[in-house]
Amino acid sequence: MSVTLPTDLPALLNDCSTGFALPRPFYTRADIYEHDIAAYWNQSWIWVGHVCQIPDAGDYFLFDYAQESLIITRDRTGNVRAYLNICRHRGSRVCTEAAGNTRLFVCPYHAWSYDLNGQLRGGRDMGPDFDPSAYGLFEAHLRVFDGLIFVCPGETAPEIDPGLDRLRPLTAPFGLENLRIAHSASYPVPANWKLAVENYMECYHCAPSHKEYSRSHSLKDPASMTDELLGAMRDRARAAGLPDEILSLPETGDTGMNFYYRRYPLYPGYETGSHAGAPLAPLLGTLGGYDGGATDLQIGILNNFLIYSDHVVGYRFIPRGLQETDIQVVWYVRGDAEAGRDYDRDALTWLWHVTSLDDERIIRINQQGVNAHRFVPGPLSQMEWGVQSFYDNYLSTIGRSVS
Known part of the structure; x- marks a missing residue:
């Protein structure tokens, strides 16, 4: 599959500095966007x-x-x-x-x-x-991984099987193959797709930008994940039949692919991602109870899932144009759960609906600032390590089209 290179792409890649945001052209130029689709999206799972x-x-x-x-x-x-x-x-x-x-x-x-x-x-x-x-x-x-379907449209695909094999014992108790879609929604945002991905890859913005989320999720403040809070969640996780690992799986294969699994605690009083902490739907898979935790699961940079004990939220950021992106959110419940009997759709979707509205706003104004000619990439915080992971994967992938 031939890929037309922007003529100055090698120089732009040299302008990228580890620990700093990407330069302005990566978010504002049509030829870079077209190259993103051909060299990154079409070559990714x-x-x-x-x-x-x-x-x-x-x-x-x-x-x-x-x-x-x-x-x-x-x-x-x-x-x-x-x-x-x-x-x-x-x-x-x-x-x-x-x-x-x-x-x-x-x-x-x-x-x-x-x-x-x-x-x-x-x-x-x-x-x-x-x-x-x-x-x-x-x-x-x-x-097909635990019922989730992944596709790579390119002639060759990044190696995925070893990473999936390592994830299977961690995800098995959730019974992801036995799910149904409770709701799906799309939130259009006038911004380049990379800004939407970057926003998801860090929680540095969570405390100031997501007040509802921050009431229940300790990820918004790493200092709040005390040994006591983590230990209590792990004890409950073992009792519920969940593995208590908190793992980051390294890149797999010569082409590089990111896998990530981490279960972290919700704050006391929250059994799931609901308004007041109460359960929202039947327990997933073989779980024997609520551990008060949430799992971040990533299978490649583009594919992100948040797994509670009673529902799953999938996130993806779909490019529609240079500065047009759809934030797509899918809510899953256990396969035999029925709306109105086993769950209330509005209650189930409340948290990630309001959070996605927040995201649309902050990504939109992020793009407006990046569009300004005086924009200069600034340094990443320690909480933005996930953004750097995205940059490493993205720059490595499109860089292969240069060599």
Whole structure:
């Protein structure tokens, strides 16, 4: 896959300093944005959804970012597949509906049709020398981890399996494969996608910017995570059937990929991420009780999850344009939970709805300041180590296109 380089990209990479924010062009230039999509997003693993969205053969949904579109489907043998939503004839989108069930994928332009396994079934009037087997849909790399679907659209993909193997025993008690979507929401923000990712990667801003979150989550102040608070959570975690590890998994493989798992305590009186601390939904997986903790789970920089004892919140930051990004939030509950009986949707979504509204505001005004010509990258705080981790991954990935 060819990638067109901005002519001064090597010089821009040299201008980046460890421990400092990125220079202004990385957030303001259209050619850098286009390169981001080709060299970073298309070469990364992207969380696109959950198997609960495609329970039956022929079920499918689309996942779109920037100018790209992916078809996620379940074939007739029950396997989950992912294809680029590009007709092999003249490039039309094959699927135009966001989700559905189908026997064949049929291009709306010239009616080329594809099986659920991606093979071309028929192209009309193509002549006797035409070989349909050479024109199947482009298939993307795919992994299903505990029901979560990850796709890499590029020709080669970062190594992911060793990291997933190390995460499995940590996530197993939550039963992530047995989830259903309780709600999903999108919060458009007029900012470059990197500013949205950076905001999620640090809690330096949490105390001043997220008052509701800060009442319950000790992550907003590392000094508040006392040995007493941590020890109490770990005791409850063991009793509930959770591992008590707090781990950062290192980069895996030559191409580099970040994995992160950390369970940290909520403040006393909070069993989950609710308004007053009370439970919100049935316990996940095999948990035997509430430990008063929350897990930050990261599977690649782009894919972030917050796991409470009774629900999961997934976060992603989808580029739509140079300074257009959708903050997408998905709330999951146990697969057999029913709205109105087992959980109240408004109560379940309250915390991360108000927090996402906060994020839209602070990311928007961050972009406004970065747009100013006098912007000069400033130093990162000790609490912004996650931002530096993102920079390291991002700069390494796009730097490979230069070498």
